[in-house]
Amino acid sequence: MRTGTDANNSNVRTPHGFRFSTIGVTNFAGDRYEISTMVKDVTINESIYSQTIVMEMTIVDAANFMELAKISGNEKVDVTFIRTIPERGSSDTELSKQVQEFTMELRVADVPQFAKPKPHSQVYKLQCVSEHTYLGNGTRISAAFSGTPSSIINNIMQTYMGVSATAVDTTIGNHKVIVPNKLAVDAINWIQKIGFDSGNAPLYIFETLMDGLQIRGHSQLISAEPLPTVYKHESFFTAGVDTRADYFQRQSRILAISSSLGMSNLSGIKKGSYGSTVHEVDHFAKKSRTIVYKDDRESNQMIERYKLSSPEYKYGTKNVNDLGVSSYSMITYLKDSYNGKSYSSQKADLGPRKKAIWNNLGSTTHIISLLGDPEVRPGSLIRIKLPIATDPGLDDLSLLADAKYDQYLSGTYMIVSAIHRFDELGGYYTEIKIKRDSTPTELVNV
Amino acid sequence: MFNQDIRMFIGVVEAIDDPLSSGRVRVRCFGYHTEDVVSINTSDLPWAQTALPTTSASSGGVSETHALEIGSWVMGVFTDGSDAQNPVVMCSLPGTTDDIPDWSPLTRGEDTTARYIDDIIGTPQSPYQATFPYNKVRQTTSGHVKEYDDTPGAERIRELHKSGTQYEVHPNGDEVKFVVGDSYRVVFKNDSIHVHGNVNIIVDGDASVSCTNLDATVTENATAVIGQQLNVTAQRAILNSNAVEINAPLTLVNGALTVQGPILAGSIAAGGATISDSGSIISSSGVDLDSHTHSYTWTDSGGAAITSPANP
Numbered sequence: 001m002r003t004g005t006d007a008n009n010s011n012v013r014t015p016h017g018f019r020f021s022t023i024g025v026t027n028f029a030g031d032r033y034e035i036s037t038m039v040k041d042v043t044i045n046e047s048i049y050s051q052t053i054v055m056e057m058t059i060v061d062a063a064n065f066m067e068l069a070k071i072s073g074n075e076k077v078d079v080t081f082i083r084t085i086p087e088r089g090s091s092d093t094e095l096s097k098q099v100q101e102f103t104m105e106l107r108v109a110d111v112p113q114f115a116k117p118k119p120h121s122q123v124y125k126l127q128c129v130s131e132h133t134y135l136g137n138g139t140r141i142s143a144a145f146s147g148t149p150s151s152i153i154n155n156i157m158q159t160y161m162g163v164s165a166t167a168v169d170t171t172i173g174n175h176k177v178i179v180p181n182k183l184a185v186d187a188i189n190w191i192q193k194i195g196f197d198s199g200n201a202p203l204y205i206f207e208t209l210m211d212g213l214q215i216r217g218h219s220q221l222i223s224a225e226p227l228p229t230v231y232k233h234e235s236f237f238t239a240g241v242d243t244r245a246d247y248f249q250r251q252s253r254i255l256a257i258s259s260s261l262g263m264s265n266l267s268g269i270k271k272g273s274y275g276s277t278v279h280e281v282d283h284f285a286k287k288s289r290t291i292v293y294k295d296d297r298e299s300n301q302m303i304e305r306y307k308l309s310s311p312e313y314k315y316g317t318k319n320v321n322d323l324g325v326s327s328y329s330m331i332t333y334l335k336d337s338y339n340g341k342s343y344s345s346q347k348a349d350l351g352p353r354k355k356a357i358w359n360n361l362g363s364t365t366h367i368i369s370l371l372g373d374p375e376v377r378p379g380s381l382i383r384i385k386l387p388i389a390t391d392p393g394l395d396d397l398s399l400l401a402d403a404k405y406d407q408y409l410s411g412t413y414m415i416v417s418a419i420h421r422f423d424e425l426g427g428y429y430t431e432i433k434i435k436r437d438s439t440p441t442e443l444v445n446v
Numbered sequence: 447m448f449n450q451d452i453r454m455f456i457g458v459v460e461a462i463d464d465p466l467s468s469g470r471v472r473v474r475c476f477g478y479h480t481e482d483v484v485s486i487n488t489s490d491l492p493w494a495q496t497a498l499p500t501t502s503a504s505s506g507g508v509s510e511t512h513a514l515e516i517g518s519w520v521m522g523v524f525t526d527g528s529d530a531q532n533p534v535v536m537c538s539l540p541g542t543t544d545d546i547p548d549w550s551p552l553t554r555g556e557d558t559t560a561r562y563i564d565d566i567i568g569t570p571q572s573p574y575q576a577t578f579p580y581n582k583v584r585q586t587t588s589g590h591v592k593e594y595d596d597t598p599g600a601e602r603i604r605e606l607h608k609s610g611t612q613y614e615v616h617p618n619g620d621e622v623k624f625v626v627g628d629s630y631r632v633v634f635k636n637d638s639i640h641v642h643g644n645v646n647i648i649v650d651g652d653a654s655v656s657c658t659n660l661d662a663t664v665t666e667n668a669t670a671v672i673g674q675q676l677n678v679t680a681q682r683a684i685l686n687s688n689a690v691e692i693n694a695p696l697t698l699v700n701g702a703l704t705v706q707g708p709i710l711a712g713s714i715a716a717g718g719a720t721i722s723d724s725g726s727i728i729s730s731s732g733v734d735l736d737s738h739t740h741s742y743t744w745t746d747s748g749g750a751a752i753t754s755p756a757n758p
Binding site for chain 1: 470479487492493495525528529
């Protein structure tokens with residue numbers, strides 16, 4: 001029995017209704033095998049820190065498919081998921097308005113698990129990645145490039161990985177570099193280190209189910225419009241079953257939450273979140289300078305309004321910004337070695353800032369389970385509302401809506417990763433990791 | 447030191463024409479830079495700094511220069527580690543090129559450089575007998591050479607210009623110098639030469655010495671052989687000697703001759719007169735002044751005629 005979808009036409013009954021339309025495996029000989037009936041579950045991982053989505057599917061194989069198809073680990077896998085969801089904003093109650101379908105084409109990268117629980121059956125997982133990942137891990141680059149970091153990265157993607165970014169944010173600095181014989185995926189990560197958007201914030205290069213491969217700046221991501229749904233952690237459903245209202249109430253429901261708030265300044269100080277020092281040495285021009293970075297998030301863009309570190313906290317006579325450290329103390333470069341802006345000088349100028357932005361992004365972290373939704377994707381801003389930590393029985397339920405929610409932890413976060421889990425019965429859940437660098441509540445007033 | 451991994455590289459120099467005139471070179475580093483010049487053209491390669499030994503101050507214009515050439519194999523480090531954007535060349539790598547050693551042939555006893563012998567002054571043969579690995583040679587592209595040869599028994603120092611001009615110091619301390627062009631030497635203050643032995647100067651052309659005063663001290667004899675004429679010009683010529691001997695069929699004094707001592711001569715002729723070795727003086731008209739007499743008369747105060755000079 002399917003979960004949440006109509007058995008005939010995939011109409012969703014609940015937001016977690018989704019079903020595999022087709023799952024095909026094409027082997028080296030070009031033979032395609034439809035295996036959707038053998039697939040027990042599918043898990044798709046997407047993250048702003050990963051250039052590829054990673055899909056794992058569990059196959060219960062009682063047809064000797066592995067031997068029949070001669071699965072050797074490089075097969076092409078095509079997957080189509082489909083469901084029909086209610087039209088957002090419509091006033092009627094018909095739940096068959098909008099078809100949501102997405103198709104992926106991946107390559108088997110690994111068979112991480114295999115078992116024969118009984119003689120005539122075998123269970124295994126196929127781990128799949130995007131085809132560009134194969135090319136990116138199988139192509140070394142030793143070549144000269146010039147341009148902005150995002151244009152160089154897109155150039156590498158197109159030339160060596162056969163894929164173009166669907167979104168490319170502008171980056172600062174015009175560079176001349178030689179990629180020193182690195183794998184294409186590593187070359188991209190390497191250029192990413194000196195990639196900063198127009199807000200002097202670092203870059204993310206990632207792939208999502210819905211948007212493909214993207215080159216996005218932190219500033220652009222955190223200044224974008226958040227997802228339209230506000231996700232709430234509540235106890236009861238109040239709308240009628242199988243109504244539009246019920247559908248959207250369930251869709252916006254936080255099923256579970258676990259958190260790693262990471263609020264301690266100690267780890268942040270150690271990582272240089274609040275300040276760091278870099279010694280930049282140009283051993284050709286024989287000049288050196290000390291770049292002292294003080295995290296000035298009042299003027300930097302943040303997800304929320306107030307930063308989580310308070311200058312009121314003193315350690316001896318110092319506050320957090322005075323406790324600057326860095327994982328590297330010296331960056332060297334040669335003046336005009338490329339007759340253009342140096343890779344290393346950009347790293348020295350903005351590297352500490354990047355570390356601070358990334359470290360501060362982890363000031364508050366939650367892992368949240370939702371009913372499945374492919375629109376909930378890494379790089380997006382999401383708004384959540386968490387209830388205050390008091391016994392609701394002691395409160396007047398007629399309190400203003402916002403008063404029921406913790407103002408300190410609720411608010412806007414950035415989704416950094418999402419795990420989409422589909423099962424054979426049409427169940428679909430999404431688990432997201434969300435982070436932010438700030439709070440909507442001024443710390444001194446807490 | 448750098449808080450990052452230092453990566454070494456081996457590469458080949460592709461350009462040395464540093465636009466900053468600071469000794470940088472472009473190196474194609476194996477394993478980092480493809481040999482495909484379309485992907486990485488020579489002009490794409492970074493300018494690598496060249497390290498010099500501590501014998502070079504490398505500061506404020508006080509520095510040696512490298513001698514790298516296009517094609518030199520070098521080893522160095524990327525000071526930025528795996529980023530590999532900041533190459534510094536630490537040394538060059540001699541080996542073989544087409545199975546021929548890269549070291550100068552002079553190091554292994556193969557001397558094809560210019561050599562000269564002067565038979566007139568008898569310059570000695572070069573004692574070059576270099577054997578590997580004793581001869582330390584610095585040889586440049588055009589053919590300049592500097593040798594410090596420690597070959598046992600044949601120790602030499604030699605410096606050679608590509609034109610052939612050279613000097614060589616032999617194992618016994620002899621120095622032999624050849625200048626194939628003109629030679630100029632300017633000393634702004636004093637110059638002293640002390641030659642313990644003999645000096646032999648042969649000038650095929652003319653020689654000229656110009657100075658304020660010339661003092662020549664010859665402890666024994668001085669001999670000048672002049673093929674044609676000796677011209678001495680002086681405001682006053684003084685010849686101090688116990689005896690002056692002039693061996694010439696004719697000695698001409700174009701001016702007054704004052705002799706403060708006696709003149710000892712077989713005869714002296716002056717204006718047609720002769721002083722003979724017997725002491726007689728004969729005028730140009732043949733009058734013997736010793737015996738020549740004249741008659742004369744005059745009157746004294748008394749009016750008497752006098753013909754005898756008894757009381758002149």
